[in-house]
Every structure is written in C-alpha cells, then in structure tokens.
Amino acid sequence: MMEKIQTIERFIFDQQPETAHGEFTNLLYDIALVAKLIAHKTNRAGLVDILGRAGAVNIQGEIQQKLDVFADEMIVRICDHSGRLCVMASEEREEIIPIPAKYKKGSYVLVFDPLDGSSNIDVNVSIGTIFGIYRCTDWDLRGRLEDVLQPPRDLVAAGYILFGASTLMVYSTGQGVHGFTLDLELGEFLLSHQDMCLPEPPAFYSTNHAYFQRWSPGVQNYTRWLQGQGDMDAPTLSSRYIGSLVADFHRNLLRGGVFYYPAEHDKPNGKIRLLYEAGPLAFLIHQAGGYASDGFRSILDIVPTDLHQRVPLFIGNESLVRKAESFIRQD
Ligand code: AHG
Ligand code: MN
Numbered sequence: 001m002m003e004k005i006q007t008i009e010r011f012i013f014d015q016q017p018e019t020a021h022g023e024f025t026n027l028l029y030d031i032a033l034v035a036k037l038i039a040h041k042t043n044r045a046g047l048v049d050i051l052g053r054a055g056a057v058n059i060q061g062e063i064q065q066k067l068d069v070f071a072d073e074m075i076v077r078i079c080d081h082s083g084r085l086c087v088m089a090s091e092e093r094e095e096i097i098p099i100p101a102k103y104k105k106g107s108y109v110l111v112f113d114p115l116d117g118s119s120n121i122d123v124n125v126s127i128g129t130i131f132g133i134y135r136c137t138d139w140d141l142r143g144r145l146e147d148v149l150q151p152p153r154d155l156v157a158a159g160y161i162l163f164g165a166s167t168l169m170v171y172s173t174g175q176g177v178h179g180f181t182l183d184l185e186l187g188e189f190l191l192s193h194q195d196m197c198l199p200e201p202p203a204f205y206s207t208n209h210a211y212f213q214r215w216s217p218g219v220q221n222y223t224r225w226l227q228g229q230g231d232m233d234a235p236t237l238s239s240r241y242i243g244s245l246v247a248d249f250h251r252n253l254l255r256g257g258v259f260y261y262p263a264e265h266d267k268p269n270g271k272i273r274l275l276y277e278a279g280p281l282a283f284l285i286h287q288a289g290g291y292a293s294d295g296f297r298s299i300l301d302i303v304p305t306d307l308h309q310r311v312p313l314f315i316g317n318e319s320l321v322r323k324a325e326s327f328i329r330q331d
C-alpha cells in the first residue's frame with residue numbers, strides 16, 4: 001500500500017489554527033524556500049577547487065563569496081520584503097537587521113545562524129542553518145533590539161536545515177518536532193520524521209575532548225562519568241563529535257545523547273551563541289522531551305543582554321543534562 005506523501009507546505013497548513021491569517025505559515029514557507037536555495041549552493045561547494053576558492057578571484061574577476069556570507073544574504077533577501085517580519089538578527093552581522101522602510105512590516109522576529117559548522121564547509125562534512133522565530137514586542141513600532149533580546153522560552157518556532165547526505169528541515173511550532181527530507185527530483189520537502197522524540201537509553205555523548213584541560217573539575221568529572229568511570233549509575237555511551245553543532249544535535253536527537261560545549265578557563269561562556277544556536281535548539285530539545293542547560297539553569301530562561309552573547313551549553317536527554325548540573329554544582 002502506498003503511504004501518504006505529505007509536503008512541508010501541506011503539513012504547515014494543516015497545523016495552523018483556524019483563526020490564523022497565514023502570516024506565520026508563509027514565513028515558514030519562506031524558510032523552506034531559503035533552505036532549497038542554500039542546499040543548491042552547498043551541494044556545489046565541492047566545485048570550489050575547479051571554480052576558485054572562497055576569497056579567490058574567479059574567471060570573471062569577481063571575488064568568490066564564502067558560503068556563510070552567501071547563506072546570510074540569501075535569508076535576508078528572501079525575508080526582508082515579505083511583510084512578515086519586523087526585524088532580523090544574524091550571527092554574521094554585528095547589528096540587528098531592520099526591515100527597510102519601503103517595505104511593509106510584519107509581526108515576527110527572525111534570528112538565525114546562516115551556516116553553522118563553517119570549519120566543515122571546505123572538507124565536505126555536514127553543515128546547517130539554525131533559526132528561531134519570536135513575536136515582536138510592540139506592534140506599533142518598527143523592529144528594535146528589544147524584539148530580538150527575548151528569552152528562548154518565548155520562541156514561537158525554531159528549527160534547522162541540515163545539509164548532509166541529504167537535506168533535511170526540522171522544525172517545531174510548539175506542537176512536537178517534525179522533520180522533512182528534500183526530494184531533489186521533486187524540489188519538495190517531504191515529511192520523513194513525524195513527532196521526533198529523544199530515545200531512551202541514549203547512545204552518545206558529544207564534546208571536544210581536546211579541551212579537557214581547560215574545563216572545571218566538575219565538567220571533567222562529568223566527562224569521566226559519561227565514560228563509565230565511577231558510580232553504579234554510569235551510562236553506557238559511545239562518543240561522536242562532528243564539530244557542526246547542528247549535525248551533532250541532529251544525530252543525538254535521533255539516537256539519544258548529550259552534546260556539551262562547556263565554559264573554559266579563559267572562555268567563561270564557552271563558544272555557542274545563545275540567540276542563534278543554543279536558544280532555538282533548546283526550544284527543539286524540550287519539544288522532543290529533552291532538556292538544555294548552561295550548567296545551572298534552563299537555557300530557555302536566559303534573557304539575552306547582548307546580540308552575540310555566548311553561553312555554556314549542555315543539551316540532550318534530560319537525565320544526562322541534569323547529571324551535568326549536579327557535577328557542576330559540586331565544583
Ligand atoms: P559557526 O560555524 O556557526 O561559527 O559555529 C561553529 C560552532 C558549532 O557549530 C560547533 O559545535 C563548534 O563551533 C565547534 O567548535 P570547536 O571546533 O571548538 O569544537
Ligand atoms: Mn554556529
């Protein structure tokens with residue numbers, strides 16, 4: 001029997017409440033469109049050796065654009081004139097991105113990491129785009145910094161696009177986490193992972209072990225516990241680390257596990273950015289039955305004070321993340 005085939009457009013439409021005006025639904029369509037455009041470009045990234053490296057001058061005398069800059073510009077170009085947003089913020093830009101006065105303003109705020117895992121671009125390893133959507137705080141005003149600096153708990157949607165062996169778009173509007181795989185021949189995202197939930201028992205822990213000496217004793221002891229050293233309740237895990245947060249997150253979402261990028265002696269807030277990375281992924285992990293923490297409190301409750309603020313991140317199955325908190329409290 002043929003299974004029901006559902007496009008992302010159909011699925012988003014079916015999930016919207018009857019009272020919806022379509023503004024939010026259309027914003028998600030825009031993101032799916034951006035996803036296809038970036039996927040098209042990243043799939044050709046291997047050709048840089050033939051066509052010229054990023055930063056090098058190509059045959060037409062133009063400077064090759066870096067993929068993360070391309071992704072950033074593509075998102076802004078598709079989303080700034082749609083009438084659905086009041087402001088945007090990108091990891092690639094120092095300031096907020098206002099909606100030009102010539103365009104109608106909408107009621108949503110888009111925050112994004114245009115290309116996560118940039119160190120993996122040139123070596124053909126999975127990379128991704130992460131996004132979060134908030135409601136604007138004052139409908140009468142054009143977008144301001146205050147609209148962007150909202151705690152992740154107030155997100156109305158979040159998601160990511162993973163450019164891996166296939167292209168996947170995963171998102172949540174607060175009604176579970178759903179994944180769609182891009183069918184290259186149809187040019188459509190088709191529902192492939194409905195209601196994703198973190199499995200138990202978890203399979204992996206993911207961290208950059210090379211930094212072990214830079215961590216607090218609590219995080220070092222937590223790592224030893226994850227490796228099965230010590231007490232009786234130690235888990236049985238294997239280790240995986242890609243170095244693209246979005247890809248590490250996706251694998252752990254499917255198989256269960258914990259990803260952590262903790263504070264370091266000279267980097268007290270670690271590396272991961274609250275607005276563009278930790279916040280949206282924390283929203284998703286909660287929807288999938290997991291938990292995200294900075295070692296002390298839920299990532300969802302942290303009110304950003306700075307656009308590019310970094311935060312230590314522990315994210316995955318709740319039991320593993322709570323254990324991190326208890327080791328860190330003992331420091
Ligand atoms: P970005 O490419 O957007 O700057 O993010 C890179 C981040 C994240 O994707 C990943 O988890 C982390 O950097 C890896 O850092 P290390 O190389 O220090 O492990
Ligand atoms: Mn990133």
Ligand code: MN
Binds near residue numbers: 113114118
């Ligand atoms: Mn990035």
